[in-house]
Amino acid sequence: MACKKCSNKWSLAGVASVILVCAIGLVLGYMMLGVSQPGCKEDAVCRPDADMLDYLLSLGQISQRDGLLVTWYHAANSQKDMRAALEMCVLILTEEAGPRWQSQGDGLGLQCTPHPFLVHFANTLEQWLDAVWGPSSLGIKLDFKSIKAVGPSLDLLRRLTDAGKVRRPVWINADILKGPNVPISIQVNATQFLALVQEKYPEATLSPGWTTLYLPLFPKSTYTRAMIEKMQELVGALPQRVTFPVRAVMVRAAWPHFSWLLGQSDRYSLTLWQGVSDPVSVDDLLYIRDNCANHQIYYDLFEPVLSQFKQLAMNATRKRSYYSGGSLIPLLQLPGGDALSVEWQVPDIRGNATAATVQLSGKEGMILLNVSLQEPGAGDAVPVVYASGDSALALESCLLQLATHPGRWGVHLLIAEPSALRPALAMLAHLSNLSLLSLPVWVEATVSHGSFAVPGYVPGKELLTAVAEVFPHVTVALGWPEEVLDSGYEEQLLTDMLELSKGLWQPVSFQLQSGPLGRSKAGVVARLLAASPRATVTVQHSPWAGNYTSVREGLLAARAVDKTRVYYVLPQSYLEDLLADVGRN
Ligand SMILES: *[C@@H]1O[C@H](CO)[C@@H](O)[C@H](O)[C@H]1NC(C)=O
Ligand SMILES: *[C@@H]1O[C@H](CO)[C@@H](O)[C@H](O)[C@H]1NC(C)=O
Ligand SMILES: *[C@@H]1O[C@H](CO)[C@@H](O)[C@H](O)[C@H]1NC(C)=O
Numbered sequence: 017m018a019c020k021k022c023s024n025k026w027s028l029a030g031v032a033s034v035i036l037v038c039a040i041g042l043v044l045g046y047m048m049l050g051v052s053q054p055g056c057k058e059d060a061v062c063r064p065d066a067d068m069l070d071y072l073l074s075l076g077q078i079s080q081r082d083g084l085l086v087t088w089y090h091a092a093n094s095q096k097d098m099r100a101a102l103e104m105c106v107l108i109l110t111e112e113a114g115p116r117w118q119s120q121g122d123g124l125g126l127q128c129t130p131h132p133f134l135v136h137f138a139n140t141l142e143q144w145l146d147a148v149w150g151p152s153s154l155g156i157k158l159d160f161k162s163i164k165a166v167g168p169s170l171d172l173l174r175r176l177t178d179a180g181k182v183r184r185p186v187w188i189n190a191d192i193l194k195g196p197n198v199p200i201s202i203q204v205n206a207t208q209f210l211a212l213v214q215e216k217y218p219e220a221t222l223s224p225g226w227t228t229l230y231l232p233l234f235p236k237s238t239y240t241r242a243m244i245e246k247m248q249e250l251v252g253a254l255p256q257r258v259t260f261p262v263r264a265v266m267v268r269a270a271w272p273h274f275s276w277l278l279g280q281s282d283r284y285s286l287t288l289w290q291g292v293s294d295p296v297s298v299d300d301l302l303y304i305r306d307n308c309a310n311h312q313i314y315y316d317l318f319e320p321v322l323s324q325f326k327q328l329a330m331n332a333t334r335k336r337s338y339y340s341g342g343s344l345i346p347l348l349q350l351p352g353g354d355a356l357s358v359e360w361q362v363p364d365i366r367g368n369a370t371a372a373t374v375q376l377s378g379k380e381g382m383i384l385l386n387v388s389l390q391e392p393g394a395g396d397a398v399p400v401v402y403a404s405g406d407s408a409l410a411l412e413s414c415l416l417q418l419a420t421h422p423g424r425w426g427v428h429l430l431i432a433e434p435s436a437l438r439p440a441l442a443m444l445a446h447l448s449n450l451s452l453l454s455l456p457v458w459v460e461a462t463v464s465h466g467s468f469a470v471p472g473y474v475p476g477k478e479l480l481t482a483v484a485e486v487f488p489h490v491t492v493a494l495g496w497p498e499e500v501l502d503s504g505y506e507e508q509l510l511t512d513m514l515e516l517s518k519g520l521w522q523p524v525s526f527q528l529q530s531g532p533l534g535r536s537k538a539g540v541v542a543r544l545l546a547a548s549p550r551a552t553v554t555v556q557h558s559p560w561a562g563n564y565t566s567v568r569e570g571l572l573a574a575r576a577v578d579k580t581r582v583y584y585v586l587p588q589s590y591l592e593d594l595l596a597d598v599g600r601n
C-alpha cells in the first residue's frame with residue numbers, strides 16, 4: 017500500500033521533492049534477488065570517495081577503465097533489462113516528509129515499479145540501502161530534486177558510512193544550474209547543495225547538472241559557454257571528483273565547451289543521459305567518444321541506441337572524427353601517455369599548384385605545414401604551402417588530401433607571414449563548416465607583444481582576436497621572436513606571454529626553441545605549464561641552435577618537468593639521441 021500511495025504522489029512530481037536512487041554496475045545475467053556479490057576487498061577502492069571505474073575494475077566487473085563498460089540500472093530503464101529487480105526503486109520524499117523524516121524517521125515512501133517482492137522491503141532509505149545495496153556490488157547514485165531532501169539523506173549516509181556499511185562509490189546528483197531551453201529557475205540551490213555535501217558527506221563524487229528542456233523543433237539549441245563556465249566557477253576549486261550529467265542529445269553541438277570543461281581538471285568526467293523520447297544519434301555518441309579518453313565518459317542511455325553505439329564503438333578500424341580544437345589525446349597520445357611519442361613531420365609535397373600530392377611517411381603524427389600567402393595577381397590572396405622547387409600547393413587542397421589520408425594525423429600550421437593568418441583561419445572555418453576538418457589543428461605564430469615587441473611579427477592581441485573571430489576551434493601555439501632570445505627565456509618574456517594568453521579559451525602550446533631554452537634559468541617549462549591545466553609546451557629545434565650535445569641539457573630538463581605535456585619537434589637524429597638518452601635515464 018505504501019507503494020501505491022507514493023505512486024500517486026509521484027504523479028504530482030511538481031510538488032514533491034524527490035530522491036531518485038540509482039545503481040551503477042554491470043548487467044550480470046545471473047544476478048537475481050538474493051544472490052550475493054563477493055564483498056569489496058581492496059580497501060583503497062571500497063570507499064565512497066573511490067573512482068567508480070577503479071572500484072568496478074577491482075571487483076573484476078569491468079576489464080578496463082572505460083565508462084562504456086559500465087551499465088546503469090534505474091527506474092527509467094526498459095522493463096526487459098530489469099532482471100536485477102531491486103534497482104528499479106525510486107524513493108520519494110515529499111516536501112512535508114523531509115523534515116518529518118528527520119525527526120520521526122517515518123516520512124519516507126517507497127515507489128516501486130511492479131515487482132511484488134519489493135514491497136515488504138525497506139521503507140526507509142536506510143533499510144533500503146541495506147537491503148538493496150548490502151548484498152550487491154553496485155555503486156550508488158542519489159539524485160536530489162529538492163534541497164530539503166539533501167541534509168537528512170547525507171546525515172543518514174554519514175551514519176551508515178561510519179558504521180562501515182557503504183563500501184562503494186557514492187555519487188550525489190542535483191541539477192544546480194539553469195540549462196538549455198529552461199525558462200524558469202527550478203534548479204536546486206547550488207550554494208546550499210555544495211555546502212551541504214562539503215559539510216556532511218565530502219567523500220562523495222559530485223554529479224552537478226543543468227536543468228534542461230529538449231525542443232525537437234530547435235535541435236541546435238544547447239548548452240552555452242556561459243552555462244559551462246558558471247559550473248566551472250562553482251566546482252573548480254572543490255576537492256571532489258565530479259561527473260557532470262549532460263543530456264546526450266545536446267552534447268555534440270556543445271562539444272567545444274565540454275572539451276574545454278574536461279580539460280580543466282582530471283577530476284572531471286561526463287555522464288551522458290537520455291530523456292525518454294530524445295532522438296540521440298549514434299554518430300554523435302561516436303564523435304564524443306573519439307574526442308576524449310574512455311574513462312572520461314559514462315553512458316546512461318536507453319536501448320536500442322546503446323547497443324548500436326557499443327557495437328560501432330568497439331570497431332577498431334572505424335573511421336574516426338576529431339574536434340579540430342581538441343587535444344592530441346586520444347588521437348596521438350594515450351591518456352597520461354608520453355608526449356615524446358608524438359612525432360612531427362614535414363610532408364613531402366610534389367608537383368605544381370594544380371596537381372600536387374602530399375606524401376607522408378608512417379601512420380600517425382602531426383603534420384607541419386609552413387603557410388604563406390600567394391597573391392594570384394587579382395582576387396583574394398590564397399594561403400599556400402610551399403613545396404619543393406618553389407611551387408606552392410593551396411592550403412585547401414593540402415588539407416583536403418590529408419583528410420582522406422589513411423592513418424591518424426593532426427596538422428600544425430606554421431603561419432610564416434602575418435598576412436596569411438586571417439586567410440588561413442578563414443580556410444579552416446570553411447572546411448570545418450563542410451565537416452572536412454576532422455582532425456586536431458594547431459595554429460602557430462611567432463608573436464610580438466610587451467617585452468618581445470618586434471616589428472614583422474603578428475601582434476599577440478591581433479592573433480588572439482583573429483582566432484576568436486574567424487575560427488576559434490584550434491589549439492593556439494605561441495612563440496617568441498628569436499631576436500629577443502639571446503639570453504634565453506627571461507623572466508619578463510614569460511610574464512608577458514602568460515599575461516597575453518591568460519583567459520584564452522583555446523588550448524595553448526608554448527613554443528620554445530631548444531637553444532635559448534638551454535641558456536635559460538630553470539623553471540621556464542614549469543611556469544608555462546602552470547598557466548592552465550591544458551597548456552602544453554613544444555620544444556622545437558632550429559638549425560642555428562647547435563648540435564645535440566649543445567641542446568641536450570635543455571631537452572632533458574624540459575622532460576624532467578612533465579612527460580605528458582612537453583612535446584618535441586626535432587630533426588630525426590636529435591630525436592633518436594633524445595630517445596636513447598631518455599632510455600638510459
Ligand atoms: C541560495 O542559497 C543562498 C544561501 O542560503 C542564498 O544566499 C542565495 O540567494 C540562494 N540562491 C538562489 C538563487 O536562490
Ligand atoms: C568496422 O568498420 C569498418 C569501416 O567502417 C567496416 O568496414 C567493418 O566491417 C567494421 N567491422 C565490424 C566488425 O563491424
Ligand atoms: C602540373 O603537374 C601535372 C602532373 O604532374 C601536369 O599534368 C600539369 O601540366 C602541370 N601543370 C602546370 C601548370 O605546370
Ligand SMILES: *[C@@H]1O[C@H](CO)[C@@H](O)[C@H](O)[C@H]1NC(C)=O
Pocket residue numbers: 386387388402430432
Ligand atoms: C617557412 O617559410 C618561409 C618562406 O615562405 C621561410 O622563410 C621560413 O624559414 C619557413 N619556416 C620554417 C620553420 O620552415
Ligand SMILES: *[C@@H]1O[C@H](CO)[C@@H](O)[C@H](O)[C@H]1NC(C)=O
Pocket residue numbers: 442445446449
Ligand atoms: C559557416 O556556416 C555558418 C552557418 O551555417 C555561416 O554563417 C558561416 O558564414 C559559414 N562560414 C564559412 C567560413 O563558410
Ligand SMILES: *[C@@H]1O[C@H](CO)[C@@H](O)[C@H](O)[C@H]1NC(C)=O
Pocket residue numbers: 562563564565566
Ligand atoms: C657540439 O657543439 C659544441 C659547441 O658548439 C662543440 O664544442 C662540440 O664539439 C660539438 N660536438 C659534436 C659531436 O660535434
